[in-house]
Amino acid sequence: MEKKKYINMDMKSYAMILALVVIFGLFYVLSKGANATPVNINNLIMQNGYIIILATGMLLCVLTGNIDLGVGSVVALSAACAGKLVMEQGWSVPASWAVALGIGLVMGVFAAVFIAYLDIPPFVVTLATQLMGRGLTYTLLASKTVGPLPTSYTQVGAGFLPSIKVAFGSGQIDLLSVAVAVVATACILLSELRTIKTNNKYGFPNITPWQMVVKNAIFIVLIWFIMTSLGRNNGIPLQLLIVGIIVAIYHFITSQTVAGRQIYALGGNQKAARLSGINTRRVFFWIYVNMGLLSAIAGIILSARQGAANPKMGDGVELDAIASCYIGGAAAAGGVGTVTGAVVGALVMGVLNNGMSMIGLPTDFQKVVKGAVLLGAVTFDVLSKRKKN
Amino acid sequence: MAELILEMNHITKKFSGVKALDDVNLKVEKGEIHALCGENGAGKSTLMNVLSGVYPAGTYEGDIVYKGETCHFKNIRDSEEKGIVIIHQELALSPYLSIAENVFMGNEQVSMKGVIDWTMTKKKAKEALESVGLGHENVNAPINTLGVGKQQLIEIAKAMAKNVDLLILDEPTAALNDEESAHLLELMLEFKKRGVTCIIISHKLNEISYVADSITVIRDGHTIETLKKGVDEFTEDRIIKGMVGRELSNRYPERKDCPIGDVVMEVKNWTVYHPEIADKKVIDNINIKVRAGEVVGLAGLMGAGRTEFAMSLFGHSYGQKISGQVFMHGKEVSTKTVQDAIKNKIAYTSEDRKTYGLVLIDDIKHNTTMAALGTYFSKHGIVNKNEEILAAEDYKKKMNTKATSINQAVGSLSGGNQQKVVLAKWMATQPDVLILDEPTRGIDVGAKYEIYCVVNELAQSGHAVIIISSELPELIGTCDRVYVINEGKIAGEVSRSELTQENVMKTIMEHNKEKGGEQ
Numbered sequence: 001m002e003k004k005k006y007i008n009m010d011m012k013s014y015a016m017i018l019a020l021v022v023i024f025g026l027f028y029v030l031s032k033g034a035n036a037t038p039v040n041i042n043n044l045i046m047q048n049g050y051i052i053i054l055a056t057g058m059l060l061c062v063l064t065g066n067i068d069l070g071v072g073s074v075v076a077l078s079a080a081c082a083g084k085l086v087m088e089q090g091w092s093v094p095a096s097w098a099v100a101l102g103i104g105l106v107m108g109v110f111a112a113v114f115i116a117y118l119d120i121p122p123f124v125v126t127l128a129t130q131l132m133g134r135g136l137t138y139t140l141l142a143s144k145t146v147g148p149l150p151t152s153y154t155q156v157g158a159g160f161l162p163s164i165k166v167a168f169g170s171g172q173i174d175l176l177s178v179a180v181a182v183v184a185t186a187c188i189l190l191s192e193l194r195t196i197k198t199n200n201k202y203g204f205p206n207i208t209p210w211q212m213v214v215k216n217a218i219f220i221v222l223i224w225f226i227m228t229s230l231g232r233n234n235g236i237p238l239q240l241l242i243v244g245i246i247v248a249i250y251h252f253i254t255s256q257t258v259a260g261r262q263i264y265a266l267g268g269n270q271k272a273a274r275l276s277g278i279n280t281r282r283v284f285f286w287i288y289v290n291m292g293l294l295s296a297i298a299g300i301i302l303s304a305r306q307g308a309a310n311p312k313m314g315d316g317v318e319l320d321a322i323a324s325c326y327i328g329g330a331a332a333a334g335g336v337g338t339v340t341g342a343v344v345g346a347l348v349m350g351v352l353n354n355g356m357s358m359i360g361l362p363t364d365f366q367k368v369v370k371g372a373v374l375l376g377a378v379t380f381d382v383l384s385k386r387k388k389n
Numbered sequence: 390m391a392e393l394i395l396e397m398n399h400i401t402k403k404f405s406g407v408k409a410l411d412d413v414n415l416k417v418e419k420g421e422i423h424a425l426c427g428e429n430g431a432g433k434s435t436l437m438n439v440l441s442g443v444y445p446a447g448t449y450e451g452d453i454v455y456k457g458e459t460c461h462f463k464n465i466r467d468s469e470e471k472g473i474v475i476i477h478q479e480l481a482l483s484p485y486l487s488i489a490e491n492v493f494m495g496n497e498q499v500s501m502k503g504v505i506d507w508t509m510t511k512k513k514a515k516e517a518l519e520s521v522g523l524g525h526e527n528v529n530a531p532i533n534t535l536g537v538g539k540q541q542l543i544e545i546a547k548a549m550a551k552n553v554d555l556l557i558l559d560e561p562t563a564a565l566n567d568e569e570s571a572h573l574l575e576l577m578l579e580f581k582k583r584g585v586t587c588i589i590i591s592h593k594l595n596e597i598s599y600v601a602d603s604i605t606v607i608r609d610g611h612t613i614e615t616l617k618k619g620v621d622e623f624t625e626d627r628i629i630k631g632m633v634g635r636e637l638s639n640r641y642p643e644r645k646d647c648p649i650g651d652v653v654m655e656v657k658n659w660t661v662y663h664p665e666i667a668d669k670k671v672i673d674n675i676n677i678k679v680r681a682g683e684v685v686g687l688a689g690l691m692g693a694g695r696t697e698f699a700m701s702l703f704g705h706s707y708g709q710k711i712s713g714q715v716f717m718h719g720k721e722v723s724t725k726t727v728q729d730a731i732k733n734k735i736a737y738t739s740e741d742r743k744t745y746g747l748v749l750i751d752d753i754k755h756n757t758t759m760a761a762l763g764t765y766f767s768k769h770g771i772v773n774k775n776e777e778i779l780a781a782e783d784y785k786k787k788m789n790t791k792a793t794s795i796n797q798a799v800g801s802l803s804g805g806n807q808q809k810v811v812l813a814k815w816m817a818t819q820p821d822v823l824i825l826d827e828p829t830r831g832i833d834v835g836a837k838y839e840i841y842c843v844v845n846e847l848a849q850s851g852h853a854v855i856i857i858s859s860e861l862p863e864l865i866g867t868c869d870r871v872y873v874i875n876e877g878k879i880a881g882e883v884s885r886s887e888l889t890q891e892n893v894m895k896t897i898m899e900h901n902k903e904k905g906g907e908q
Contacts, residue, residue, distance in 0.1 A: 202778060256774075258767045265759055268748030275706060275745050276760040276814070277731040335750050
């Protein structure tokens with residue numbers, strides 16, 4: 001059989017990145033460039049870091065064909081506990097964080113037991129944890145805000161990595177940010193070379209050269225744009241580091257490990273997965289425990305950025321996280337989706353929120369636009385799949 | 390000759406190029422009970438689906454003449470309007486709705502447009518129930534509070550409520566016990582008196598020779614013959630001869646004599662109860678053994694419990710209160726979970742590969758390694774993707790799987806190629822025993838041959854293979870030995886030298902008779 005030398009890139013997997021660039025461009029025009037200032041790029045990352053973390057965890061739930069509605073409440077409850085311990089009990093910050101993570105874990109285990117071992121539908125269980133978690137938060141905080149939190153706490157959400165500033169143009173730039181951009185560029189190029197090498201070794205076709213160049217050029221330009229913007233502001237936010245590590249870990253788990261493969265198999269066909277020796281209960285259990293833990297991390301970061309914990313925190317963020325997964329190409333029926341897709345989805349939501357606020361669109365109406373984008377993205381996804389068949 | 394109510398002439402129906410029915414003719418007289426006989430897959434149900442409009446006019450060739458006029462049914466509603474009602478093998482009841490609601494499901498009694506007249510519904514439901522001898526049942530009770538036998542009667546009541554002239558019953562007694570079956574047969578004779586014509590599909594030949602006035606035998610999509618009561622010989626042996634009398638050409642690869650080794654797997658006193666009905670034994674004290682290099686068949690009619698046996702054995706995936714012992718190489722092992730079964734070198738390929746075998750949206754590569762990923766294709770939980778690709782390519786070549794690449798989604802493959810992926814998946818777990826449940830169901834002759842070759846190779850390399858199949862010729866063509874299972878019990882064991890279709894059928898019939906004698 002003759003092998004084709006080159007194949008066209010699967011455009012669909014990059015469609016959302018393109019959409020992200022287009023949306024950003026649109027707001028660039030509408031806000032007369034205000035959304036591309038270094039300060040705003042920094043804000044974009046700071047405001048959406050915790051959503052990205054939640055979207056990463058939510059993707060695992062979505063891969064099984066389910067969702068977790070309790071996320072926002074766990075965010076609030078864990079942050080409330082940490083905040084209260086630091087402010088009113090005089091606990092050290094690390095100890096209060098440990099408790100917050102513990103709360104997330106307990107909430108996760110609680111939901112997971114009902115879902116995995118008692119076969120209660122996740123929708124119902126997590127609707128219950130949403131109500132219970134929110135109620136506990138209000139009770140704990142007596143409906144009041146706790147704050148302001150000390151700097152050692154807020155650093156993780158609002159602080160920056162150490163920076164080495166040098167003069168650049170009319171202002172200054174952080175060398176660390178530039179260094180990160182250089183390293184990232186090298187990584188992209190090296191991994192592309194490795195893919196080509198593997199393809200050649202096994203006789204798989206490569207992607208048409210010009211498409212590969214365009215794709216990588218876009219990625220590299222994006223990275224340089226973000227990193228230089230951050231460099232011209234205050235340097236790399238600590239949050240970005242944390243989000244980056246979490247995304248990297250979950251990208252690795254979903255794409256390279258047996259555990260990740262089991263999640264996809266379960267989502268694609270639970271009965272077949274079970275009859276292939278996959279302990280589907282255990283997979284379900286750990287997915288929801290994990291979601292609890294990540295919610296607690298998101299809670300710590302959110303309270304740190306806000307400098308306070310209040311009972312309304314994270315209200316409705318589960319829906320943002322779910323929407324991020326769907327916008328990022330995950331299938332509602334399960335079995336399809338990637339961590340990178342969910343991250344891009346979260347960024348699309350973030351850029352939309354940020355852009356609409358900048359051009360002064362009323363918050364009430366912003367929801368209409370977000371809903372339309374979600375619906376549009378998923379419709380596009382479903383229709384393009386249908387055409388392929 | 391009496392007046393004909395139905396003539397089906399030269400019916401040919403193809404499924405993606407394969408002829409399921411080939412020039413089939415069926416003539417049914419008014420007021421008779423007409424039986425359709427044939428092996429599983431002979432085309433009986435397909436023929437009835439053509440008649441009732443499940444396969445709409447235009448998707449088949451030939452014509453249907455009903456009550457003297459040529460009909461082109463587009464859907465079931467069309468045929469029901471003419472008085473043709475089909476009762477399928479699987480009950481079409483909604484479990485939580487009441488008896489009355491079920492009787493008039495799709496045929497609701499309305500007063501005004503779209504508003505249900507409950508008084509009328511209940512009154513008529515009561516009448517319909519009386520016509521099947523269930524007049525004492527509460528029409529408001531949810532249907533799932535009744536046993537399967539009564540539910541089957543409700544299905545018939547549902548048909549009677551529609552002014553039926555021609556009633557088609559597809560395996561009506563398959564799920565019933567003897568008493569319930571007898572009641573149903575009496576009911577059919579009663580309907581006959583009332584002038585209702587019946588077509589019955591059944592494997593239970595004793596029932597057919599009891600109620601039927603004429604029998605049409607279908608084999609491999611062809612009509613073989615029609616027997617008339619009082620004219621032709623009407624015995625079970627005669628019917629069996631018509632059903633199975635087919636010559637075996639080389640549709641099966643020759644089995645080279647391979648040395649049969651020690652017993653690899655032995656199952657002792659295996660008993661399983663129904664997953665929902667706690668006191669119903671589905672598998673009753675089954676004992677089997679299979680040796681290295683041996684291909685053993687499990688024969689039996691539909692619903693005999695072969696799949697249930699295999700599934701319960703493989704990780705207790707079916708039933709409850711499972712008891713019995715499994716020995717691998719003489720050592721007792723646990724097969725309580727699928728993981729245990731795989732670890733103990735047992736593999737099972739399901740009869741329903743789309744539901745239980747494959748992740749259709751995923752590619753060949755991932756499906757191939759799905760069951761063996763943790764054991765053979767990973768280190769410390771991290772997948773070795775290169776090994777995975779090599780193995781998938783290797784199996785694709787070995788099994789001659791036709792696909793553009795190992796990255797093709799299995800959902801887009803043909804049935805035969807999907808089955809090859811399922812086989813590859815289980816061969817990748819390096820099992821000692823492979824239980825293949827209907828390994829060639831719904832796949833074409835060429836792919837079947839290739840799968841038989843794989844089975845032979847497995848046996849030659851010292852594996853023990855168990856094949857569950859409803860096609861007797863397949864078992865005869867591939868097996869060294871066949872266990873005949875009937876109603877959850879081993880009805881007998883047939884060795885290769887005595888392995889004929891007649892012998893297997895006789896074993897089943899004799900077992901049925903013995904059971905009848907006990908009661």
